[in-house]
């Protein structure tokens with residue numbers, strides 16, 4: 322077993338994050354002063370939604386796609402906020418500006434049902450409006466993770482049916498994923514590879530999962546995983562560049578025998594997978610040729626999106 326011991330969200334150390342300024346309900350304050358109530362619905366119940374976005378050259382990449390997902394999720398759980406995407410962009414821009422950031426920054430925007438009148442579950446007890454927090458950190462994905470790849474272990478915890486808690490909710494409650502990650506750690510891996518209720522390969526605890534087999538790119542049907550913005554961009558890039566891509570059911574048999582495997586997520590873009598259940602994936606260490614190609618295409622797509630955001634509409 323290769324000794325790596327890392328996570329997909331490892332970032333290079335940056336001392337500036339010790340004195341970060343954080344947006345909390347209309348104010349931008351030092352991280353030591355950034356606080357929410359112990360009665361907050363997010364703290365008490367995990368009753369909230371979040372988005373992770375990255376800042377490139379003063380723009381939040383794929384902002385519209387992130388807002389589509391966020392507002393769809395908020396509507397689905399009747400979490401009303403008196404704001405639209407433009408207000409959210411303003412919050413994020415003000416927070417980034419307060420921290421002197423124009424790039425290499427990652428935000429976690431969190432919206433909960435807010436402070437409750439009593440410490441019980443009923444949503445009607447959340448009476449004081451939503452809680453909105455934006456943490457924007459100086460962030461460069463750790464080079465060793467990108468270079469070496471990460472080790473996955475298949476875990477007993479599965480992604481459930483949408484009738485329990487739809488995996489498309491980027492909800493504050495990530496207990497399903499946290500349990501999966503703990504199980505993977507206990508199995509000696511970095512992160513978890515999760516199956517769906519039928520036993521097909523689905524996703525990891527924090528990212529979407531792809532394999533490359535015989536020149537084709539495969540990912541799950543999407544029925545049980547996060548509708549990742551990066552996942553969709555990779556699928557679209559494959560289609561636009563004549564790379565065969567399939568959203569399909571497949572088993573560990575095909576994952577173990579893959580030529581390459583990689584994860585997708587806003588933070589790490591495309592992160593190579595070195596091992597699954599102790600089995601080495603591919604013949605090269607680090608990213609394989611298809612992963613490298615998709616990474617380059619994705620980088621160009623981010624640049625194009627940022628350029629488009631900067632071009633005024635006429």
Ligand SMILES: Cc1ncc(COP(=O)(O)O)c(C=O)c1O
Nearest residue numbers: 527528529547549550551586587
């Ligand atoms: C469970 C899970 N899967 C996948 C992703 C990746 O989604 P995206 O590409 O939109 O960052 C996330 C990120 O929020 C996630 O929480």
